[in-house]
Amino acid sequence: MLVRSKPDFRNTAMPPRRMASRLASDFTRPRRLRIGAAGCARGAAGAPLRLTILSGIVSLSPATVRRGRVALPAAARALIWSSRMSMTANYSPEDLARMVEPARVHRRIYTDPEIFELEMSRIFGTAWVYVGHESQIKKPGDYFTARVARKPLVIVRAKDGSIQALHNQCAHRGAMVVANDTGCTDEFQCCYHGWTYHLDGRLKAVPLNNGYPEDFDTKNPKTAMVRVPRVQSYRGFIFLSLASEGQSFEDFLGYMKTSLDDMVDRAPDGELEIAGGVFKHTYDGNWKLYLENLCDAAHPWYTHRSSIAAAQQQKDDVFSDGTGEIAIRQMRQNGAPYSFWENQVGIWTYANGHSYLGDYHDDSKLVAALNDPTFREYHSAMETKKGKAETQRIMEVRRWNSNFYPNMSMMSQFQQLRVIHPISVNKTVVHTYCFKLKGAPDQMFRNTVSFANVVNGTGSLVLTDDLEIYNRIALGLSSEGAEWLEIGRGFTSDEPDPHGGRKGKNSTSEVYIRNMFDAWRGYMFGDSGSGAKKQVA
Structure with missing residues (x-):
């Protein structure tokens, strides 16, 4: 409450x-x-x-x-x-603390509506949360809408070029002002009584102004669309915090800003652009399950068994358009033996709940190699713009999913980004976006969209497996089975990382889940500036 x-x-x-x-x-x-x-x-x-x-x-x-x-x-x-x-x-601080142990968590964390409400207030209401990309608001007047902690917001490029985040609420009677997902405008106008606002949220005009009390003043800040107190952008990625004070943006990102660098550095012209629309899907399960699964190297062989078997039965030359080939090879790679998953992938974690999984594809047709014509063209463009040494450094960075706690995951290899929107304790919406690499061949983006269809599309044979698992977890947790869930794999063997984090000795370590719950404890106890950065040794 x-x-x-x-x-x-x-x-x-x-x-x-x-x-x-x-x-x-x-x-x-x-x-x-x-x-x-x-x-x-x-x-x-x-x-x-x-x-x-x-x-x-x-x-x-x-x-x-x-x-x-x-x-x-x-x-x-x-x-x-x-x-x-x-x-x-129902919960004292001691009650909440007892729900997270070094190698296990209590199931209520995933099922209790009251804990969910606290998460919305204390995590999503205070943390730095990803909301969008600057390519979505290129010129003044461009805007998109978003939700943080379930609160409707408008992100807009103001006339002075600054990025503003406004609470999407009219100061008159409280109606939501902007209904469209995206657009371009000179002003925001409420469709209820016509109150009109500047792009920075200041009240611009009120119809029938002479009917209000004598002390009514359109310049009074209380008549404005309220600004979000903190908005920051790093290399085009926009984050905000609903809290006026707290951890700095730089400290929040920490070493994980290198994953953002990796995505941008792969563009020959040094710029990214969101394109191709957005995939949207919903599942009946807790929001934390999604991030936990994205770095889980132990689940593909079992969860995706049906698509693995189907892909293994297909010949390499069944499809000639490239799309089917990408799909088949992705699903085949999910069936790699456990010796590969344990020893050749890698899992790294850093302060504030962030983590990334190493690349698990060694197939030259999936992660492009020099024998691919499109990649040769791309590699040549990179060397022309950045030089051979810098191009080699960029290409040697091999990360798969990079998770930014609490609401975003990105993949630089195929330029994907996913945003998690918690709706209720047992309902979550996920949006998936694709990026164009400025200066790269057009076929690179077509491959990106093809891969998104394979992994994140509504007809995906991979995503639907994961959604089924989330739903089954929600159903299983509603029973009267085990109260505690195990997250202790790798607990005694995890190692320090030279950049201040911890890494799993084996790729299937659950160190990344423990790391997220370290952050969970920090935020839930109101210590996002320090407690959220602590990691269990």
Whole structure:
């Protein structure tokens, strides 16, 4: 249950019953509060009123309760009504801490709606979250809409060239202002009463302006579309934080910014462009499952067995357009023996929950090699623009999925990017985008789209396997089976990474899941500046 408003008790002494009612009215889902004020409620004298809050306890003296008045000190008011404070009737900090152990987690983390609400507030409401790419807003007036912590936002290129992120809400009656996914405009206008806003969110015009009170002022910041406090871009990738204070963007990225570098560096002209639309899919399962699966090197041989068997039965020359060939070779590679998965792939983790899986394709037709005509043309363009030494350095970086906790994963080999949108504790939407490498042959992008169809399209024989697993996990966790889920594979053998992270000695180590839960604990306990960066040795 999250506190949504901030009543002002600075000069108020309120009867305990009324205060309890006021507190309950500010919850999205009013439920039993941990109020030990039985004496106040039932007339027994001497019982203290205790409000148990996620990060502390306010205790009122028996004398105060007997007098029937409650005057909260400033520190207590700040504690209760801080806009970043979450309150729960069921979980203390100790309860949450006990749900994550070094090698296992409690199943409630994936199934409890109340924990999900806390995640929306404390993780998605404070962390740096990926929202889009600068190629989507090339010129002033270009915009796209997004959701962070389920809150609707508008990302726009302002007239001065800056990137603005606005809460997608009219200051008049609260209607969502922008309904389109993308577009270009000179202004934003609410379709309810016509309030019109500048691209930076300032109120521009109000119809029937003379009907408002004399002190109504369109220049008052309270009449604007509210700006998101922190927006940053790194090499075209746009991130934002809904929190006005917290961990710096540079610290959040850390060493993982090299995965963003890897994607951009592969463009001969040094620029990327989102193109080809977007794949959208939904699954009935918790949002954390998606990121956990993307670096899971132990699941393909079993989860994708049907497509592996079908691909192994096909001849190499069945398709001549290249699309079918990419599909068959991708599905075949999923069937590599476990000796390959364990010893030749690699898994690396870094602060704040980030990780990447090493490349697991050694097929020259899938990850292009010099004997491929398209790749030869691409390689030549790279050497012309960047030189032989730099081109060789870039090509030697072999990463598959790079996960940016909590909501994005990218793949530089085939220029894919996936964004996770949690809807509820058991419902998640994922958007997949493809990038063009500026200066690369057009066939490179066609291969990118072909690969996206194989792996992320709605008719994919690979994605549908994974979605089925997520659904089965959700169903399995609803039973009365094991309360604890094991994430301890590789726990005793993981090794330090020279860049400050940890890597699995074997590629099938679950070190990346443990790393994400290190970040989970840091955010959930309100310590995104330090706790989220700690890693269990």
